[in-house]
Amino acid sequence: MSPSNEPAQSTEVAIVGAGPIGLELAVALKKAGVDSVVFDAGPIGQTIAWWAPQTRWFSSNERIAIAGVPLLTTDQSKATREEYLMYLRGVVTQFDLNVHPYCPVVDVQASGDGFCVTTKPSGNVTPWNARAVVLAVGGTDHPRKLGIPGEDLPHVDGYLRETHRYFGRRVLIIGGRNSAIEAALRLHHAGAHVSLSYRGDELPEDGIKYWLLPEIKGLLKAGRIENFVGTEAVQISSRTVSLRRKSDDALIEVPADDVLSLIGYSQDKTLLTSAGIHLLDEVKRPEYDPETMQTNVPGIYVAGTAVAGSQTSKYKTFLENCHDHVDKIVSHLTGQSVEHSREYESQIVAQPES
Numbered sequence: 472m473s474p475s476n477e478p479a480q481s482t483e484v485a486i487v488g489a490g491p492i493g494l495e496l497a498v499a500l501k502k503a504g505v506d507s508v509v510f511d512a513g514p515i516g517q518t519i520a521w522w523a524p525q526t527r528w529f530s531s532n533e534r535i536a537i538a539g540v541p542l543l544t545t546d547q548s549k550a551t552r553e554e555y556l557m558y559l560r561g562v563v564t565q566f567d568l569n570v571h572p573y574c575p576v577v578d579v580q581a582s583g584d585g586f587c588v589t590t591k592p593s594g595n596v597t598p599w600n601a602r603a604v605v606l607a608v609g610g611t612d613h614p615r616k617l618g619i620p621g622e623d624l625p626h627v628d629g630y631l632r633e634t635h636r637y638f639g640r641r642v643l644i645i646g647g648r649n650s651a652i653e654a655a656l657r658l659h660h661a662g663a664h665v666s667l668s669y670r671g672d673e674l675p676e677d678g679i680k681y682w683l684l685p686e687i688k689g690l691l692k693a694g695r696i697e698n699f700v701g702t703e704a705v706q707i708s709s710r711t712v713s714l715r716r717k718s719d720d721a722l723i724e725v726p727a728d729d730v731l732s733l734i735g736y737s738q739d740k741t742l743l744t745s746a747g748i749h750l751l752d753e754v755k756r757p758e759y760d761p762e763t764m765q766t767n768v769p770g771i772y773v774a775g776t777a778v779a780g781s782q783t784s785k786y787k788t789f790l791e792n793c794h795d796h797v798d799k800i801v802s803h804l805t806g807q808s809v810e811h812s813r814e815y816e817s818q819i820v821a822q823p824e825s
Contacts, residue, residue, distance in 0.1 A: 478692035479598040482508040482569075484804065485588045487576045487742065488607035489515040490791050494559060495537035496605060496797045497568045501806050507566060508599065510590055512575035516559045518609050523553040523631040523657070529649065529680055538562055579604055579746040579771065586770060605802060606743065606757075606765075607774040610782055611736035617645070621707030625639030627730045634661040641726050643712050645704050646733035647671060648678040652687050654733055659696055666697035666725055668704055668714055699725065703733075737781040746771055756780030763803040764796050772800050 481558070486493045489511035498716020500507045514520050527549045528535060532783050536542040542558050544550050550558065563570055572591065573588060578589040582692055588599040616622060631654040640663055644655050647669030659665045666686075688793065690696040702714040707730055714723045740755055748766045749758040757766055757780065764772045774796040779788035802809040 477595075479587065481600045481601045482506050483601065483760065484508075484603045484605060485510065485576075485586070485599055485601035486605045486607060487511075487579075487588075488609060488775070488777070489570055489572060489618045490518060490607060490609055490775060491516070491535065491537050491559065492793050492796060493605070493607035494562055494570075495794065496607065496774060496800060497570075498538040498562065498566045498806075499797050499801045499809075501566060501568070503801050503807065503809075505801070505804060507569065508601075509570045510574045510576050510588075511570070511572050514572050515563060515570060516556050518611055518676070519552055519555055519559075520790040523654075524552065524633055526552045526631075526653075528555065530789065530791050533689075537794070538566065576742060579742060581768075581770075581771060603770045603772065604746070605772045605774055605800060606746070606748075606766075606777055608739070608777045610738040610743060610776045610779055610788075612739035613737050614732065615735045615737055617704055617732055617734070619705055619707065622732065624707060624709060624730075626702055626709070626728065627707055627732060628731050629655070629736075630738060631731060631733070634663075636661040637729060640728040642666070642729045642731060643668060643699075643725055643727040644733060645669075646731075646735075646783065647674050647700070648684065648735075650681055651733040652679050652683050654731055655696055656683065656686055656690070659690060664697075666699055666727070667691065668699040668702050668712075668725075670701075670717070672701050672717070673698065674700060697725075725820075735783065738777070748773075750778070750780070754780035754782060762799065764799045765803060773801075774800060795806060 483505050483754050484507040485507045486497055486507055489509045493509055497507050497509050532542040532550055540562055542550055544554055574590050574592040575615045576588055577591045580587050585602040586604050589603050590597045634657050637658050638661055642658050642663045643666045644651050645668050655665050655667050691698040698715055702716050703713055705715050706713040711724045712730055714725055743757055747768050751758055759773050764774055766773055775793045776788050798809040
């Protein structure tokens with residue numbers, strides 16, 4: 472990387488990631504009198520921004536609200552993508568947070584009593600000095616690969632896009648958990664001809680939200696969504712997908728204008744490894760102290776779903792069970808005791824999973 476001629480700017484805490492937890496932390500630090508700057512490679516709430524329009528959260532509004540700001544929707548139902556992004560913009564505006572969108576952090580290195588945080592907005596290398604760094608980078612940077620020929624063809628996608636574009640098209644969805652099932656239902660109702668391939672012998676009912684399960688089972692049974700449960704994709708061509716049926720090893724050719732491979736996502740480890748953070752287990756989760764959220768590198772913390780690395784099919788770490796990371800980090804940075812729960816936290820978590 473070419474060195475920058477620009478003088479380094481300074482902040483007490485550099486927060487990498489302008490998702491809900493990164494923003495919630497910035498608010499908490501501001502209330503504690505600690506200066507912070509939030510950087511993100513994309514817009515605020517970038518992971519949510521790439522959801523298909525009008526996608527609803529699976530979690531109820533109380534669980535995903537941040538910084539003590541109520542999340543209200545016009546019909547009292549779970550927030551949509553658009554409603555939540557508007558909510559995040561409101562939080563940033565209300566608390567006048569110092570947020571730098573489209574300003575990727577490309578390196579973090581120890582420097583003196585703190586760190587040199589190298590950013591690269593619009594390709595321009597810009598250094599920052601910080602006493603501490605918090606990596607709230609999430610864990611869903613890249614769609615998981617199938618590892619089969621043809622998965623890089625242009626009609627193969629790891630994300631559900633605007634549903635209108637699939638109207639009248641033959642869409643094969645690969646996957647059998649929440650994202651895949653929701654996509655199958657939405658595209659069916661949008662007028663696509665949907666097929667569903669899942670490698671298990673049957674759909675994993677414990678991995679599908681209870682309000683999605685009856686409808687997908689009914690549509691598969693009725694043949695309105697073509698049922699290829701018990702098959703595994705082995706090759707994708709421009710017009711068809713070859714599926715191997717697990718019961719007898721027979722090959723099935725399924726016509727497909729679009730292929731959605733919705734089998735999960737992996738975390739980009741680049742910044743974690745360059746900063747010297749140890750990665751543990753098969754999911755490569757960062758090493759950290761659960762009492763303080765500090766990693767094996769003193770002064771560098773992790774927060775939010777970043778702590779879980781590349782989660783596998785059954786996610787256990789969500790936004791809704793990461794709010795306490797904020798209190799732990801602020802407490803450790805300031806040396807002051809911070810309340811480790813939001814108002815009504817016990818009542819919220821006592822409710823059935825939303």
